[in-house]
Amino acid sequence: MNELSASSRITYRAVMVRPGMARRIRGLSDKTLAWLFITPTIVLLLAINIFPLLWTIYLSFTNYRANRANVPTIWLGADWYQSILTDPDIWAAMQVTAHFVIWTVVIETVLGFGLAYLIDKKFRGHGMWTTIILLPMMLSPAVVGNFWTFLYQPQIGLFNYVVAFFTGRAASSFQMLGDVTLSPWAIVIVDAWMWTPYVMLICLAGLRSIPDYIYEAAEVDRASKWRQFWSITLPMALPFIMLAVLFRGIENFKMFDMVNLLTGGGPGSTTEVASITLKRAAFESWRTGYSSAFAIILFVTVFGLANIYVKALNKVKSR
Amino acid sequence: MKRTMKTLVVACGAVAAAFGVGAGTTPAQAQGKTITLCWAAWDPANALVELSKDFTAKSGIGMKFEFVPWTNYADRFLNELNSHGSLCDLIIGDSQWIGGAAENGQYVKLNDFFKKEGISMDDYMPATVVGYSEWPKNSPNYWALPAMGDAVGWTYRKDWFARPDVQKDFKAKYGRDIGVPKTLDELKDIAQFFQGRDIDGKKVYGASIYTERGSEGITMGVSNYLYDYGFKYDDPKKPYAMDGFVNSAGAVKGLEAYKELYKCCTPPGASNSYMSEGLDAFKSGQVALQMNFFAFFPGLYKDPNVGGDKIGFFVNPAGPAGQATQLGGQGISVVSYSKNQPEALQYIKWFSGGDVQKKWWALGGYSCAKSVLNDPSFPDSAPFAKEFLQSMGMVVDFWAEPSYAQLLQAEQKRVHDYVVADKGTAQEALDGLVKDWKAIFKEEGKKF
Numbered sequence: 001m002n003e004l005s006a007s008s009r010i011t012y013r014a015v016m017v018r019p020g021m022a023r024r025i026r027g028l029s030d031k032t033l034a035w036l037f038i039t040p041t042i043v044l045l046l047a048i049n050i051f052p053l054l055w056t057i058y059l060s061f062t063n064y065r066a067n068r069a070n071v072p073t074i075w076l077g078a079d080w081y082q083s084i085l086t087d088p089d090i091w092a093a094m095q096v097t098a099h100f101v102i103w104t105v106v107i108e109t110v111l112g113f114g115l116a117y118l119i120d121k122k123f124r125g126h127g128m129w130t131t132i133i134l135l136p137m138m139l140s141p142a143v144v145g146n147f148w149t150f151l152y153q154p155q156i157g158l159f160n161y162v163v164a165f166f167t168g169r170a171a172s173s174f175q176m177l178g179d180v181t182l183s184p185w186a187i188v189i190v191d192a193w194m195w196t197p198y199v200m201l202i203c204l205a206g207l208r209s210i211p212d213y214i215y216e217a218a219e220v221d222r223a224s225k226w227r228q229f230w231s232i233t234l235p236m237a238l239p240f241i242m243l244a245v246l247f248r249g250i251e252n253f254k255m256f257d258m259v260n261l262l263t264g265g266g267p268g269s270t271t272e273v274a275s276i277t278l279k280r281a282a283f284e285s286w287r288t289g290y291s292s293a294f295a296i297i298l299f300v301t302v303f304g305l306a307n308i309y310v311k312a313l314n315k316v317k318s319r
Numbered sequence: 320m321k322r323t324m325k326t327l328v329v330a331c332g333a334v335a336a337a338f339g340v341g342a343g344t345t346p347a348q349a350q351g352k353t354i355t356l357c358w359a360a361w362d363p364a365n366a367l368v369e370l371s372k373d374f375t376a377k378s379g380i381g382m383k384f385e386f387v388p389w390t391n392y393a394d395r396f397l398n399e400l401n402s403h404g405s406l407c408d409l410i411i412g413d414s415q416w417i418g419g420a421a422e423n424g425q426y427v428k429l430n431d432f433f434k435k436e437g438i439s440m441d442d443y444m445p446a447t448v449v450g451y452s453e454w455p456k457n458s459p460n461y462w463a464l465p466a467m468g469d470a471v472g473w474t475y476r477k478d479w480f481a482r483p484d485v486q487k488d489f490k491a492k493y494g495r496d497i498g499v500p501k502t503l504d505e506l507k508d509i510a511q512f513f514q515g516r517d518i519d520g521k522k523v524y525g526a527s528i529y530t531e532r533g534s535e536g537i538t539m540g541v542s543n544y545l546y547d548y549g550f551k552y553d554d555p556k557k558p559y560a561m562d563g564f565v566n567s568a569g570a571v572k573g574l575e576a577y578k579e580l581y582k583c584c585t586p587p588g589a590s591n592s593y594m595s596e597g598l599d600a601f602k603s604g605q606v607a608l609q610m611n612f613f614a615f616f617p618g619l620y621k622d623p624n625v626g627g628d629k630i631g632f633f634v635n636p637a638g639p640a641g642q643a644t645q646l647g648g649q650g651i652s653v654v655s656y657s658k659n660q661p662e663a664l665q666y667i668k669w670f671s672g673g674d675v676q677k678k679w680w681a682l683g684g685y686s687c688a689k690s691v692l693n694d695p696s697f698p699d700s701a702p703f704a705k706e707f708l709q710s711m712g713m714v715v716d717f718w719a720e721p722s723y724a725q726l727l728q729a730e731q732k733r734v735h736d737y738v739v740a741d742k743g744t745a746q747e748a749l750d751g752l753v754k755d756w757k758a759i760f761k762e763e764g765k766k767f
Contacts (some may be wrong), residue, residue: 067401067719068423154587155605178590180740264533267590268740269732283394285725286401 060293067286080293092269093277099184100191100259100273102250105245107192112199113241117233119200120207130204137197145261148190152176152262177263187259187271191252199244201309206240207233233311235319242313246306253302274298323459334475353381354659354666357396357407358649360386361594362618363467365684373678374669380662389594390534398726400425400654408629408657411466411649411664414450419721420652421454426462427653432664433461438671443470447687452652452714462652464667465687467614470710471543471645472703473506474601474619475499477631480519488512499633503547503576506608506636513607525584526608527600528577530739531593537659537738538717538730539593541577542645546715547638559760559767566749569640574745576638578738601625612647612709617683618701622712632703634710646714648685665747729755 028036061083063074086091118292119130136144151159154172164171174184210233256275259265265272278298282291324648336743356371358364364386365453367673371382374643385406387395393413399406400420412420420426429452433439440448440461454462479485480497493508500506510525517523527538541738542550549569554560564570586605589596594611601609602625610668620626635644651670653663680700685707698705730752737748760767 067397067419070424152588157588172587175588175590178588178739180742260533264531264591266532266735266739268532268736270740275559282730283398285722285726286397287725 021303056292059289060296062289064289064292065286066288074288079298080290081297083299084290084294087117087135089269090277093272093274096184096270096272097253097255100108100187100255101249102273103157103185103188104191104195104252105248107188108196108199109245110250111192111196112244113203115196115200116203119204133200134197136194139194141257142261144190144194145258148186148193149177149262152186165187178233180267183263183267183271185263190258190262190274191255194258195248195251199248202240202244202247209240210236237316239313242309243314246309246313250302250306251310264271285289340573340629342450345703351379351381352659352662354408354662355383355385355406356409356411356612356651356666357385357387357399359392359412360388361614363684366679369682370675370679370684371666372393373675374666377669378662378665380665382666393394393534393724400656405654405656405658407654408652408659408663411653412463413649414646415717415719415723417451417462417650418719418723419597420603421460421462424655427655427660427664429461429464429667430459432667435667436671438668443687444687444689444692444711446646446714447648447650450646450719451648451687454718454719455542463652464649464671465648466684467648468685468687468692468707468711469612469614469647469649470707470714471610471635471647472538472613472616472706472710473633473635474611474616475509475631475633476604476607476625476629478629479513479523479607480631482518499631500636502636503544503638507576507580507584510608513643514584516517518604521604523604524586524600524606526580526610527589527597527606528580528585528610529597530581530585530595530735531588531591531596531723532731532735532739533591534593535731536591536593536728537734537748538727539645539647541574541734542715542717543576543610543643543740544580544638545570545573546643546645547635547641548576549638549640552718553647553767557767559765561753561756561767565753565756566746570749571745573638574734574737574748578745581738596765613685613703613707614647616707617701620702630702632706634706634713643713644710646716648687674749722759724749725759726756729759729766 040182061076061078063076065071115133115141119126119133148159151157152175153174154160157171157176159176160171160174163169163174174182176182203287214232215228218232223231254275255273256279258270259273260276260279263271265276273300274294278294281287281294285291321369356367358367364384368382368384371384374380375382393416396407396410396412397416398404400410400412401423410426411425412426417426421428434535440452440459443452443465448461449456449467451465452463454460465495486497489495489509489512491741492512497509497512499508506526512525513523514525516523530534549567550573551564551567552561554564585592586600592600592613596620597609597611598615599621600606601611602622604625615698619630622630634643651667651718653667657663670679670689673690676686676691680686686692692708692711694700698708701707717723721727733748733752733755736742737745742748743751757767
């Protein structure tokens with residue numbers, strides 16, 4: 001400031017502290033100012049997040065149906081919770097969801113990390129390959145669902161032809177979406193195809209954050225590549241991998257659009273993940289109270305599991 | 320090139336019409352009121368756009384159309400009604416919605432209006448009045464004007480049936496001539512005969528039937544078998560008493576027969592087929608038989624590849640316990656949240672006119688008016704007119720209760736689990752269905 005000329009000093013003051021504003025602000029404490037800045041955000045959050053959540057909790061204890069507003073609302077206590085938690089169909093849907101979440105997360109993590117490891121080697125054309133690999137995650141799930149329906153079509157679908165080419169089976173001899181055994185894997189394949197690049201991106205950030213000097217020190221110590229991978233790369237990238245697992249786990253627990261387009265929950269209820277059951281209860285049957293209770297159960301499940309996981313993640317980070 | 324451009328212009332026009340862009344935009348519309356009519360996006364909707372131009376010309380009221388594909392039709396419009404939206408002034412709602420829409424005050428009751436305007440329900444085919452207008456059923460409480468008669472029927476490849484090699488092989492295998500099936504067993508024989516057969520160097524399949532899981536597909540399909548095998552929704556003498564009616568021995572056999580047809584005679588990948596998948600399979604020359612709603616038959620008849628002399632139509636064949644078919648179709652109602660109710664009622668009055676009903680049929684819509692259907696020339700007015708008339712005399716509809724969506728979901732799950740996913744037996748599926756339906760009715764406070 002001392003180096004500024006007199007004229008610059010005048011301009012600086014004029015910009016920084018306008019007299020009217022200064023008077024107004026001077027009367028406010030830092031705390032008040034802070035509240036002033038965050039109040040709009042808090043109001044918005046309350047309106048679009050907290051209030052609906054509280055309202056849903058309230059509805060979950062009633063017989064309310066959104067399509068029958070003229071029917072008196074009755075307090076049912078925990079009836080819906082009891083009926084949901086003892087319903088075999090709900091448990092079946094939870095099993096389908098667990099199968100989907102576990103397998104997609106495992107496949108995406110292994111493939112995503114593998115791809116990130118390769119891309120990190122900065123071979124010739126790695127930029128172009130990165131862009132190509134990232135393409136699927138840029139597509140809308142609705143688009144992906146629709147075109148994979150065609151790819152899986154037994155008579156004209158490319159997927160069946162590729163499998164037929166390698167296995168020698170007739171292309172139309174199996175149907176990925178209509179077969180009870182294959183359809184749960186069909187949705188896993190599509191999700192892995194779409195979201196492996198996302199995991200790759202997070203893992204790549206992790207790999208790129210490892211300083212080169214650590215590897216250089218390892219080289220000096222004559223550590224093999226294998227040893228470097230297990231002792232440096234994997235431990236240092238682990239927090240990022242765990243973060244990717246958390247994101248994909250949460251996302252896939254509430255997966256709806258892609259599965260709905262691919263199979264609609266079928267054949268039978270083979271691929272009916274929890275969110276499809278919830279949507280049917282909420283917006284087809286209009287059992288608003290029941291579906292609110294189910295939504296709360298799902299929310300608590302995801303929230304609880306995510307919290308446990310975050311604690312584990314923090315432990316890994318603090319190592 | 321010129322032809323391509325022409326096709327492109329026609330296609331753009333069709334798309335614009337389907338989305339209501341510019342439809343009915345006349346000087347009158349700019350000056351006067353415009354009302355919105357909501358329906359499904361399908362062939363008859365395009366005919367209605369054409370027909371409604373006369374209404375605009377006559378009344379000066381502009382028409383806007385909100386057409387939604389069948390797969391989202393119920394979701395979209397039931398959401399609209401349940402949220403008290405005023406997007407639709409008029410709605411051509413599915414027959415099963417009538418109970419809920421009436422009890423929840425979403426449709427305007429039309430009795431007084433009909434009386435004032437001299438519109439009599441006696442002028443409409445009885446099955447369509449019960450199916451599309453009345454709630455409670457069989458009571459003189461009208462919530463819609465029967466607008467689009469429809470039922471499930473069948474199409475077949477007449478040209479394949481006429482081939483000497485097909486006729487010879489069929490006779491050798493079954494000991495009778497190939498022809499329109501009179502029974503469901505005959506239908507299965509024909510489907511089985513064509514399954515995997517080579518026709519002009521192309522492998523073809525038996526039949527396209529409804530198997531869709533997400534909305535209502537498999538229920539609309541299997542019902543045609545269940546009814547013919549003796550299934551009834553409840554005891555005719557004791558409403559909502561379903562034991563022994565829904566899961567009767569006959570109904571179990573009907574469900575088994577539908578599964579057999581699915582397993583033996585449908586194209587690969589037909590585990591989630593409904594109307595459009597059926598049309599695709601038939602139009603692409605994949606199947607010999609197709610189950611679908613009559614509403615699509617005018618379009619199929621005009622199809623350059625499989626229409627004309629190549630296509631034939633028949634009613635749902637008889638089963639061991641009789642002959643019936645699933646009702647489709649809809650009535651037109653005035654939405655109670657509409658701000659343009661007088662204009663919407665004016666449209667209904669106009670639509671009920673004898674000449675309008677005749678033109679509606681001529682354009683590709685299915686009139687429910689006796690003046691059209693009982694006209695001696697009607698059976699010969701289209702290649703499927705006689706079959707349509709016959710079908711409308713034997714239709715049965717799904718529950719139209721306010722809880723119909725829940726009832727439908729339960730059947731979709733139970734039937735799809737058994738037919739497509741091979742879960743359990745037919746008896747278990749129907750016993751489970753009775754259990755589900757009882758629970759739903761119990762929650763509704765019904766006594767049975």
